[in-house]
Amino acid sequence: TTTPRIGDILQKLAPFLKMYGEYVKNFDNAMELVKMWTERSPQFKLIIQDIQKEKVCGNLTLQHHMLEPVQRIPRYEMLLKDYLRKLPQDSLDWKDAEKSLEIISTAASHSNSAIRKMENLKKLLEIYEMLGEEEDIVNPSNELIKEGQILKLAARNTSAQERYLFL
Numbered sequence: 001t002t003t004p005r006i007g008d009i010l011q012k013l014a015p016f017l018k019m020y021g022e023y024v025k026n027f028d029n030a031m032e033l034v035k036m037w038t039e040r041s042p043q044f045k046l047i048i049q050d051i052q053k054e055k056v057c058g059n060l061t062l063q064h065h066m067l068e069p070v071q072r073i074p075r076y077e078m079l080l081k082d083y084l085r086k087l088p089q090d091s092l093d094w095k096d097a098e099k100s101l102e103i104i105s106t107a108a109s110h111s112n113s114a115i116r117k118m119e120n121l122k123k124l125l126e127i128y129e130m131l132g133e134e135e136d137i138v139n140p141s142n143e144l145i146k147e148g149q150i151l152k153l154a155a156r157n158t159s160a161q162e163r164y165l166f167l
Contacts, residue, residue, distance in 0.1 A: 005093040006083070010104070014103035017104060017107035021113070021114040024070055025118050030066060077108050080101045120143055120144055124144055144166065147167065148165060151163070
């Protein structure tokens, strides 16, 4: 009640939210590993089920708890936007809250960018495997722009041959 502000606190802590990008980048892989080991190992499955029964877990699954950090940055961004809409512009917290929103929005961008990069690398790996693993195309600097059916026209007899193109 003496200093009703949150913008200054969020501004100091918001840069650490960029670390969520690393978590988000590896999220699908982590979920797949949990699924795989739950199916493969009855002992692992039993341990997970026992932990999930704990009161502290609130009757939620491990996967649900793993999803929480992925949703955290967008939730902070949404709450801060709502806070700024309701905060008078002459408030002492306005500038700090606005700066916090800017930093958190950047962190959200980093998370989304990390997700897109991982999806792109995953797709490149699928293409690499499809092509018989002859030409190594899996590289963070490579980007799949478009793929699809095309017709190759022969110069001599104008016959059309179907091809599948990866750009």
